[in-house]
Amino acid sequence: MLYREAGQFRTSYADDARIFPLALDKYFFVAMLAFAFIVIPNVASQYWLTALLIPWLIFSLVALGQNILTGYAGQLSLGSAGFMAVGAFACYNFMLRIEGMPFLVAIVLSGLSAAGVGILFGLPSLRIRGLYLAVATLASQFFIVWTLDKFGWFKNYDPSGVITAQPIVILGYTFNTAAEKYVVVLGVVSVLALAAKNMVRSNVGRSWMAVRDMDVAAEVIGFRLMYTKLLAFAISSFYCGIAGALFAFAYLGTVEPSAFSIDMSFRILFMIIIGGVASILGSFLGAGFILLLPIFLSLLFHLVFGTSVDQSVLSALELIVFGVLIIVFLIVEPHGLARLWQITKERLRLWPFPH
Amino acid sequence: MFASKAFKRVIAGLVVGSALVAGTSLPREAAAQAKPEQYFGIPSFRVGPFAAAGTGFFGGIIDYLNYVNATGGVNGVQMVFQECETEYVPARGIECYQRLLKRGNQQMHIFEPLSTPIAYGVLNRVDDDRVILTQFGYGRSDAADGRVFPWVFATMTSYWSGASAMINWIASREGGFGNLKGKTITHLYLDNAYGREPLPVFRALSKKFGFTLQEIPVAVPGIEQQSQWLQIRQSKPDWVILWGFGAGMNSTALTSAARINFPRDRMLGIWWAGSEEDVIPAGDAAKGYFAVANVPPGRQYRLIQEIEKTIYGAGRGNLQDPKRIGTIHWNRGVVAGMFWVEAVRNAQNRFGKGQVMTGDQIRWGFENINLTPARMKELGIEGMMPVMRLTCEDHEGAGVIKVIQWDGTRWVTVTPDWVSSDRKMIRTMVEESTARYAAEQKITLRDCAKEK
Structure with a gap:
């Protein structure tokens, strides 16, 4: 009833190629962005901003990078956290070693550094596929963290082996408070998400999907495998690198290399599996599920049971419920949360008169 | 169909949950006033x-x-x-x-x-x-x-004080700092920031007292130690300092030591390698093992x-x-x-x-x-x-440790008095490090004299 497309005609190719072919979708999205940019920074509490929204946006960005590589280009990779580490430490070193380096330039440069490393570790993908490639990318994860850990130069010889992010200054304005940092993160994530959405709808994305679906066939119809695969690695690592820089500068502040552990890489992979493989929206939903659901469960349990139940039991219970929920969602919709949303939209078109 | 049913259940659950929340939160607020x-x-x-x-x-x-x-x-x-x-x-x-x-x-x-x-x-x-x-x-x-x-x-x-105190205790065990000369001490550590933290202290002390410092890293998570213990078997160090974390790494180190017959009472662990949970999985292999404690057990x-x-x-x-x-x-x-x-x-x-x-x-x-x-x-x-x-x-205060030994069933404190670190040396290192940090972060030092 509310959500309908009757009367909306596409009369040109430009109309047909829009991101949001339905007017309602477009208005909804613009309203949501406006809400996120204008209302949230003004009303959300410190807790919401720094503990939930900023990490969620950052992990959505990494999941996006992982989704480009794994979802769209079909290259199973387990190195996302390693590429994040490259971005974080590159950004720190650019800011430290180049006097007057603007933050946004440093962020882009750190993304490019990660992309370079990504290309290097993407080379094996030309020879190996699937699970075997995942094992090969594991090497990047361990190698990057080990390198950053081992050589003091990357950390400016800090005796505790950690880096402390410099303040975020853009055009002379210091982004210090939680709300300001949130706006920076949201801005970067919005731009990159839009770029990703457009990339996957254009010839770049189609070439990735062709390679994913059958690389021999893709080669036969004229896609250059090496270029396509390495491009996917480069862009995916670029996203991870920028997310890593934001992780260090807008979220943690002080980071050690071991923060980017193999655990994190696995969680990022789970995010896109739960959220939806080959889906931009799925990256955001998946990051929310893996990152925020345990927190909400914990809050709920605390409120419901308070201190009446032994904390150890409560903590274990949270984990159990979270695990069960993962299984339930995967059984209900193996294609992820993004698919659930799509089904909901399709049903909404008919609602409330299904026949 | 299944999905919508599941949604209904979820919503029902949320309603019940929030009702409980509303019910339980009220009395606590009231009690807080009293x-x-x-x-x-x-x-x-x-x-x-x-x-x-x-x-x-x-x-x-x-x-x-x-x-x-x-x-x-x-x-x-x-x-x-x-x-x-x-x-x-x-x-x-x-x-x-x-x-x-x-x-x-x-x-x-x-x-x-x-x-x-x-x-x-x-x-x-x-x-x-x-x-x-x-x-x-x-x-x-x-x-x-x-x-x-x-x-x-x-x-x-802190870790630095702990490292310094460990060497002090080893020296007393060897009969004085003079006897450290020519000895070999192995630092077997988890290869991350935690394991590398004490390295500057150990290196400085090895130069000062003339013992050979052998640095052997173990890759995270520290379970795989075969080649490390082979190295230890060849170099035959006088002491092995175990800078491990997690029951997996620490108990593996102890069982590996037992396998090559390295005496456990020549091993000294940091306090994160010195809890009951760290040694019990190693069974008899842990008997005689020393560790330091910032708070003694018992x-x-x-x-x-x-x-x-x-x-x-x-x-x-x-x-x-x-x-x-x-x-x-x-x-x-x-x-x-x-x-x-x-x-x-x-x-x-x-x-x-x-x-x-x-x-x-x-x-x-x-x-x-x-x-x-x-x-x-x-x-x-x-x-x-x-x-x-x-x-x-x-902000540290003490910089001291006690040494404890595992007797097979429990930790026994072997130093009745506290073993001190080289407070002066550690403080100098701390101030060097913070001076660099303050310069990098552009921090102005707090004036403690004004805050008495």
Whole structure:
């Protein structure tokens, strides 16, 4: 009833190629962005901003990078956290070693550094596929963290082996408070998400999907495998690198290399599996599920049971419920949360008169 | 069809949940008005790979707070707390920090995550929030300098002090510093920031005393140690310092040592390689192994016995297994809780008895903790703690350890007195490090003389 497309005609190719072919979708999205940019920074509490929204946006960005590589280009990779580490430490070193380096330039440069490393570790993908490639990318994860850990130069010889992010200054304005940092993160994530959405709808994305679906066939119809695969690695690592820089500068502040552990890489992979493989929206939903659901469960349990139940039991219970929920969602919709949303939209078109 | 049914159930569950929430939250708000309460946040981890440490340590803190309340609180002020599960994951830890920060109109003033990654995650937040970050035997060693890290405490003994004290004890064992010359000491460490932290100290000391330092890293998570022990078998060091973390790495080191017949009483572990949980999995292989402790184990102290009587006697203990009373992790938690309450008590003595203290006031209390023998006698912790005082400049205080040995069933303290570190050398290193940090971060040093 509310959500309908009757009367909306596409009369040109430009109309047909829009991101949001339905007017309602477009208005909804613009309203949501406006809400996120204008209302949230003004009303959300410190807790919401720094503990939930900023990490969620950052992990959505990494999941996006992982989704480009794994979802769209079909290259199973387990190195996302390693590429994040490259971005974080590159950004720190650019800011430290180049006097007057603007933050946004440093962020882009750190993304490019990660992309370079990504290309290097993407080379094996030309020879190996699937699970075997995942094992090969594991090497990047361990190698990057080990390198950053081992050589003091990357950390400016800090005796505790950690880096402390410099303040975020853009055009002379210091982004210090939680709300300001949130706006920076949201801005970067919005731009990159839009770029990703457009990339996957254009010839770049189609070439990735062709390679994913059958690389021999893709080669036969004229896609250059090496270029396509390495491009996917480069862009995916670029996203991870920028997310890593934001992780260090807008979220943690002080980071050690071991923060980017193999655990994190696995969680990022789970995010896109739960959220939806080959889906931009799925990256955001998946990051929310893996990152925020345990927190909400914990809050709920605390409120419901308070201190009446032994904390150890409560903590274990949270984990159990979270695990069960993962299984339930995967059984209900193996294609992820993004698919659930799509089904909901399709049903909404008919609602409330299904026949 | 299935999906919509599932949704209905979820919504029904949420409705029931929120109804319960509304029901339970009201009476607590009302009760909060009655008595003055000092609120603490407890970011515990009771699940995951480090659950043994988490349940012991945070259990100890909670038991101590409950014990203080049972004996009348601090001048009538009750110590209340709220727990939050961090799972030792930084993101969860930061969420807990933000969640615990405010409860109604109460504010958290002390944060002790017992996790280096989480501590780093909140390091940049504590200044603005005026929260004291206490790192009880972990984290940045140079946080001992209160001029550069006004809100961070490396309470009691930092890694650097621990490393220096270890060499001091080995020297006494060898019959003096002169005998260290020509000896080989192996630093077997987890290959991350934690394991590399003491390297500058060991290197400086090896130059000073003329022993050979052999550095052998073990890749994270530390389970695979075959080649490392082969190396040790070839080099035949006089001592192996085990800088390991987690029961997996530590028990593997002990069983590997047993396999090549390296004497266990020539191995000395850092305090994170010296809890019951670290050695029990190694079985007999652990017998004779030395470790250092920043808080010694055992139930012989009066405070421990009183907690056992008042709290566990009444069935209100936090440990699920009361047998763990007196173990390393739990005793450490009790002492950590003791520091919190001492800080609050100091603050009350200065700023108003029977009142709820603010973050700045509690920090003043922390910086004026003075554990004299008389005060320790009152607290019932003689022998459990060294004579020590914290100041505005010195956020570490003691820099001492005790050495304990595993006899196959329990830890036995082998040094009746505290083994001290080279305080002067460590302080110089700390100040060098903080000077660099302050320059990099453009921090102006706090003037402690003005804050007396």
